[in-house]
Amino acid sequence: MKKVFIAGFTGAMGQKAVQLVMEDPAYQLVGVLAPGASNPDPQVYHLAPTTKVYNQLAQVDIKADIWLDFTVPQAVFANTQFALQQHMHPVVGTSGLQTEQIKTLQELAQQQGIGGIIVPNFGLSAVLLMKFAQEAAQYFPDAEIIELHHADKQDAPSGTAISTAQLIAEQRQSPKPASPLHETLPHVRGGDYQGIKIHSVRLPGYVAHEEVLFGGPGEALTIRQDSFDRQSFMKGVKLALDQVMDLTELVVGLEKIL
Amino acid sequence: MKKVFIAGFTGAMGQKAVQLVMEDPAYQLVGVLAPGASNPDPQVYHLAPTTKVYNQLAQVDIKADIWLDFTVPQAVFANTQFALQQHMHPVVGTSGLQTEQIKTLQELAQQQGIGGIIVPNFGLSAVLLMKFAQEAAQYFPDAEIIELHHADKQDAPSGTAISTAQLIAEQRQSPKPASPLHETLPHVRGGDYQGIKIHSVRLPGYVAHEEVLFGGPGEALTIRQDSFDRQSFMKGVKLALDQVMDLTELVVGLEKIL
Amino acid sequence: MKKVFIAGFTGAMGQKAVQLVMEDPAYQLVGVLAPGASNPDPQVYHLAPTTKVYNQLAQVDIKADIWLDFTVPQAVFANTQFALQQHMHPVVGTSGLQTEQIKTLQELAQQQGIGGIIVPNFGLSAVLLMKFAQEAAQYFPDAEIIELHHADKQDAPSGTAISTAQLIAEQRQSPKPASPLHETLPHVRGGDYQGIKIHSVRLPGYVAHEEVLFGGPGEALTIRQDSFDRQSFMKGVKLALDQVMDLTELVVGLEKIL
Amino acid sequence: MKKVFIAGFTGAMGQKAVQLVMEDPAYQLVGVLAPGASNPDPQVYHLAPTTKVYNQLAQVDIKADIWLDFTVPQAVFANTQFALQQHMHPVVGTSGLQTEQIKTLQELAQQQGIGGIIVPNFGLSAVLLMKFAQEAAQYFPDAEIIELHHADKQDAPSGTAISTAQLIAEQRQSPKPASPLHETLPHVRGGDYQGIKIHSVRLPGYVAHEEVLFGGPGEALTIRQDSFDRQSFMKGVKLALDQVMDLTELVVGLEKIL
Structure with a gap:
């Protein structure tokens, strides 16, 4: 025990x-x-x-x-x-x-x-989304992120969206130059993190959701996670408790023990 | 004949x-x-x-x-x-x-x-999306629009996205003041059309798609249309041909004959 | 008062x-x-x-x-x-x-x-979904329904899914004969309500959601509603309270007063 | 060369x-x-x-x-x-x-x-979807699959859906007994592959799409792939051509060289 x-x-x-x-x-x-x-x-x-x-x-x-x-x-x-x-x-x-x-x-x-672990996000669906996004970026360098939160969230983008963009950016071998594009309504293309566009939606009713969209010739791959309830974090807490004593250094991110 | x-x-x-x-x-x-x-x-x-x-x-x-x-x-x-x-x-x-x-x-x-008809968009799914969005806005004043097109489309947002935002804006009784929000990455909240945020995604593989997201306390309503092929426009052309001789004035928009 | x-x-x-x-x-x-x-x-x-x-x-x-x-x-x-x-x-x-x-x-x-009103579903997003689905069926006779609920819901499909299928079936001028299709895994095509296929998903984490998918040549139209919280019903209750005294008969369905 | x-x-x-x-x-x-x-x-x-x-x-x-x-x-x-x-x-x-x-x-x-390679599916988005689904199943044992194809596809489910279910089934440590559920419309819960439900949608307009839905307490993870065009397969063909000469045995599945 x-x-x-x-x-x-x-x-x-x-x-x-x-x-x-x-x-x-x-x-x-x-x-x-x-x-x-x-x-x-x-x-x-x-x-x-x-x-x-x-x-x-x-x-x-x-x-x-x-x-x-x-x-x-x-x-x-x-x-x-x-x-x-x-x-x-x-x-x-x-x-x-x-x-x-x-x-x-x-x-x-x-x-x-x-050893120990610092966990910015205990949500397993969010952590897996980030892991898969990083992996997919090797094959699909073109990616955009949409994160959707309740209207009371006062900052944008979410930390998870930024982390996801970082992981994708690290993975892409040669970031492509953005194609010239004419915005007839300013800012409609969203935020830019090293060539990866991030779009933040804020609406009542929504809880916490993130989508990563990848596109390539003739096909698309989308990874989405929904957090409906804080209860979801406990699965990640248990995973960390179960494995932290096997760690020999202080790591950051639940994905390190997946 | x-x-x-x-x-x-x-x-x-x-x-x-x-x-x-x-x-x-x-x-x-x-x-x-x-x-x-x-x-x-x-x-x-x-x-x-x-x-x-x-x-x-x-x-x-x-x-x-x-x-x-x-x-x-x-x-x-x-x-x-x-x-x-x-x-x-x-x-x-x-x-x-x-x-x-x-x-x-x-x-x-x-x-x-x-009579006659001027049709900016023959896509029935797009026209119905606009019609439904306008109707939903009466009950869900909080709305955002995401439009997704292939990477070669050189302007943003799409004309349909702007038209949708116009219809929603007309319908809302009292546009709510946007809540103060801190953008840690500039422009991440997208373009603003009379308080309705529009987000444009440009990725290879995608064709032409639009989503309207409505949120209210504890619930969400989403209307999405996908145009996979120009073939889709012919359904709208046939509808216009079938009905144009019954029109007594020159109207604008396929929704006028739905 | x-x-x-x-x-x-x-x-x-x-x-x-x-x-x-x-x-x-x-x-x-x-x-x-x-x-x-x-x-x-x-x-x-x-x-x-x-x-x-x-x-x-x-x-x-x-x-x-x-x-x-x-x-x-x-x-x-x-x-x-x-x-x-x-x-x-x-x-x-x-x-x-x-x-x-x-x-x-x-x-x-x-x-x-x-007058009065009997309301099977106070969720405005669900009621609008049904209304729009009925309208879209005139132009898109091919439709399928996916409803998703938490794993504890012991019956399937949901009442809303059946009601939606009824409304679509009523609207379609000539229900098309289902194309012959070979199921290599039995029942994979779902339930059949007058030619409209219904698919019920039951998973932990989910709350109550419904999607109606319409397809036509080269395009698709999707209407989705998410109920995250029972709080959402109060918007419909208020609408009914506000309007019931104007009714002159006993009607069924919130859509009657939209 | x-x-x-x-x-x-x-x-x-x-x-x-x-x-x-x-x-x-x-x-x-x-x-x-x-x-x-x-x-x-x-x-x-x-x-x-x-x-x-x-x-x-x-x-x-x-x-x-x-x-x-x-x-x-x-x-x-x-x-x-x-x-x-x-x-x-x-x-x-x-x-x-x-x-x-x-x-x-x-x-x-x-x-x-x-060495050599036999490739049932050259679509990179489909292959990644299967890979990620298998990985996610370790953490989310509850999964369902929805595959959507054009109305002319005469069999169901798709081969990719079956392959995905196989991978998930292999990965899950202890398949959970299905909870008793009352189907008021027969077959609405779809096909059953070792406890994983598969739902096949057939609609005009659609091309070839697959979604894997995972649910856990308070959260959901969804992986989706869309094949819009056969052009998409060429990316996978090129990957196979680039790597086949490094293989020392005859393997099956593009995922073997990802």
Whole structure:
């Protein structure tokens, strides 16, 4: 039975993770951390009596096999550093780590001889979409991306769309020069990421969806993923928990363990 | 049996129209016109012996019930004027008529007491898509358009996409102010037509396709049309031929006779 | 301000309807009914103090302009009968009324000189899909239906798919004989409703979706609707509430008031 | 410059292959074979003067590096046997080889120490779809297939759909028992291939398309390919020509060289 510690256990993702770990006999939830968890009684939070509750990182005095992090950009770096120093394998689901910080953490992981995983996207359908898109780009250099989200999403494009474009751009042997095209309505061709056009749709009702369209002479290949519900992320969380202890370095991206 | 005259009979659309009219027992092809048709022998062009061949408008000395025009922007105004003056019902498939010219022709049609139809798009799937989109906009004011064409199409967006956006915009009671949105990649939200976003995809392999996406709380409605082949236009041409003699004015758009 | 009575106010749909009516200043919730509502205090159910709570139909002693019914197949007939007798315009969202029962209720409505509406599907996207499909069938007699639902849905096809096929079948002038086709895997061509093939997909993750595919020479037209969330039905409920008092007979289907 | 021999050069695929080989400076078309090619003059067939024309296999007296076969089921076995015996690497695009025949040819290839490839489908989008579907099935055991073809296709399902289902079935660790489901319209759930449902759509206008739908808790992954034009196969033919000389055995399926 692997021991798991969950940082950020009171948030939406944290709560789903608590439920996942408590219901899976392969895991034991030994401790949780959240700044607002002022009551040390685990039963207040519907946890097992043996689970220890912390509200400050500095107070954490137990060890676990895995540190699962669903906190905030301000806390994630210190948390992951702490986990690595304590020889807990980090599974980081929190966003906001800078490139520089990731490098520092990877060096620390190497020094400590411990592996872990930073996961920008736990959605298996999105991760597979990116993997397949990268592979298809070898044979279909012409690609465009359409991502569709609910109208409340205030930024565009989505992080997944940018990551997908990066993977396609890396794979294409010789990016083709864009053909000259006359836009009679400005911007109608969308955003341009190294020659790959990205189109962001924002409509009420939609949840989170992405399509990658490839075209070649006489044929087309389309890969689409739909995230209807945050529940979908738990499949990826379980995959990370199951495999993180086999990792020997700190990797980025769920696709690294597919 | 209705008598048909085809102007521009040697072009791609003209040739398909010749075939349609010759194969349909409800019609008789009495004459054709094309500047390059220097040989007056109809059999050179695989026409019936009774079909008269002209290479100048000024020489046309026969009458028909219907004047079907698949010529060029430079010729279409004079042709249609001639048809109306000769009491032939025009079916105009040629693009390029200016708003002013259309008005002049409509006045002439009224004076002559004859109906006709100008058809920017003979594709029934595209025409129905526009009709349905206009209707749906009453109930779903939030809409975006994605049009997808082959990589050789040098302009964007397509005329159909603009027409669709116009119809939606007319229908919406109160266009909603766009929500503030942060574009981390410029232009990723596409072109803006009165608050309706249009996205143009250009990829090899694709032919001509359009999607209208509507979203509302908890649901979405999508209307899509695919044109795989120019053959598809002939269904619309036949519909126009069948109904043009019942028209009492010069209308614009195949949807007027649906 | 129109007075509304809600029968079946404790169920999932009933609760959403309560919220809708209470938040809309055009309506006043005067009474509610549910067999389990044993406590007559409206505040127990987060209702206004003036709303009367009943747990038996026989006890209802107030009048309203509109009777909104989200009960069960066993109760809906008696409820609607009662509403009509009391001159309340029924909006019936409960399923299970038999053809015979609907006829009886329509006759009663006529005797009482009052209109109402029975609504098998409040989803506007589904209702528009059916409307457009019926219209498109005039021009595209070749159609197939794909409906996709979550894996827990235990019956197939969906009621909406059958209704859509009925509407298409009614519209087609001459149903074409199916071409002979060799199935090397039995049943792969799906279910057959008067020559219209229906395909039911059942997969986890999916919610409730339907596609109608039309094909003609060289082109295709597709209409798709996605229901992501029961929230979507409230738009249709509001439409029915807004218009039911203008109806002069008891009609079936939200499309009747579009 | 690699020497290529094309058997079946007068058919639709053969003609496209001739064009491909003649236009590519990496290849030289040294000979062609077709039963109807009674005139030995290559220029009659718009070939280079040095290309030798045969109308019987027994007369072929030249060697090439690659034997490209687009003939008929009756001829393909003898042709491929001949190519292997003459140390020409076969690229077989002809369908109809039996399992037993393939085994015999593979043994012969091994004896001769020469590689080759039998390609049931040259469409890269279809081949990638199958590859990705097989991979996705590891993570999404729940899958259904929809294949859509023009109304003239007289059999169902398509060979590609069956192949895709086979690949998915092999990959799934434990096929789940189908949940009990009540079909109110017979066969609406489609064909069943080892628990994977296949749905065949046949509509005019459509060309050749396939969708694989995967569903999991809260998410969906869809892979779609569209073949608009036979032109698309040439990309796969070129890939096979480029790589066949590196093969050391006789393999089946373009995916083997992706």
